[in-house]
Amino acid sequence: MDNTLTHKTYKEYIDLRNDGKIVMYKRNDHNKKPKWNVRIKVPNTNGYVVKSTKTMDFNEGKRFSEDLYYELEGKVRRGEVLKSPKMSRVISEWKKELPLVWRDRKESYIQTTLGINRNHIEPYFKDMFVDQITEDSLVEYFNYKTLNMKPKPSSVTLRHQGTVLGNILRFSKRKGYITSIPNIPLPKLKQIPRPDFNSNEWKLLYTYMRKWVKEYENHFRIWRDRLYTQQMVLILGNSGVRVGELRNLRWIDIEEVFNIDGEKRISISVDGKTGFRNVICNSGVEVYLERIWNCRKKELGKDPQLTEYVFINNLTNKPITSFKGSWNSIMKGSGLQYDKDGNKRVPYSLRHTYVTMRLREGVNIYQLSNNIGSSVEMIENFYGKKRNKDPLNVSELTKSSTNKNPLKTKTNQLPWNKG
16 A cells, blocks of 8 residues: 555545555544544546445445445436435525426415425424435434424324425426435324304304394395305305405306206306316305306496406405404304314314215216315215215115014104204
8 A cells, every 4th residue: 555645634545446446545533443444536527425334344444435436437327417416405496496397386375385395394404415315314404393393283283294394305307406205204194073154053053144134134245244254154154165265256266167958057267276177066156256256246336347357345345354253153143163073163064064964865976076176085084984974875874685574763853863
């Protein structure tokens, strides 16, 4: 070994090929059991790759160094990045590209994604090299968040963070910074049945709203607010659209369609988190829309513009942003604020009511998933258990080919279900 070459930080310095491409050395400041290090220079690249061979044996270190050189040389030939960048650089590049790649996404969605990165992902990972992020380090991240976030994060919150992480890692692979994406150990969602209204509660709700609107028929401003809220509730419960989707509905987005019996139905075009889709509404929605049209026509003194929002604020000519106050008034007045399990009902409960009622009527689950813009899996997970209680399912699950005269209950009501 040629030890004639010296350096102030090197104890030993061996150029394996005498061309500076693979140089092994030990550090002067490592006196106890010093291990061999290697400095590699791959042709047509800038800088060096420096690594420890993790051995004090020269021959083992030599094999490691030569294997590493050929591995890195192969990377360069394949057009891959020689040295993986830090996450801070990757995230910076990802943020610049995101608005262009997601130009068809809503601006609010892009900003929410960037906010999750800014508040959670970047502060934790910024100093790590992207190729050092493994499944283990991702598990450590989720454990850290679970133990340190105040309040304690829900599974949904952690899954949102995991989604953003996955987006950044997919970007890293596309750029050649990593060769594979580590598994992201997302926490499982607890499948809690969504609060909805059963058929009796739904009848109580729309009956109460008639009285609630009529109370202020001589006070136009309040009557208008209540009328619009009433129609919004009825349409949400008969279409399954999300509140945000209905908020931006315009008259031009509404058209008539017909079923096989020639009966008229309403189709509305909405833009939601799953993109554009046409929603077929239950019978009766045409009546609810006509009430809003006539109210708006009366206050304008002419037909509304077709490009107007259906649920329009008559002072700003912009969509009504919230009907939370009116909703709480209806829930409190009707006594329907909570379901039997104590879950508070929110406007989203109307979407769940629509899904439950459609399933009860035997609607094809695939067609239903297209109509509401959710997956078949989600419908099965969150609504499947309720289907067993429906009369059609009860008949199907309890039918018998041997017992033609099953015992009948002697009383009309179960003893623990009176009143």
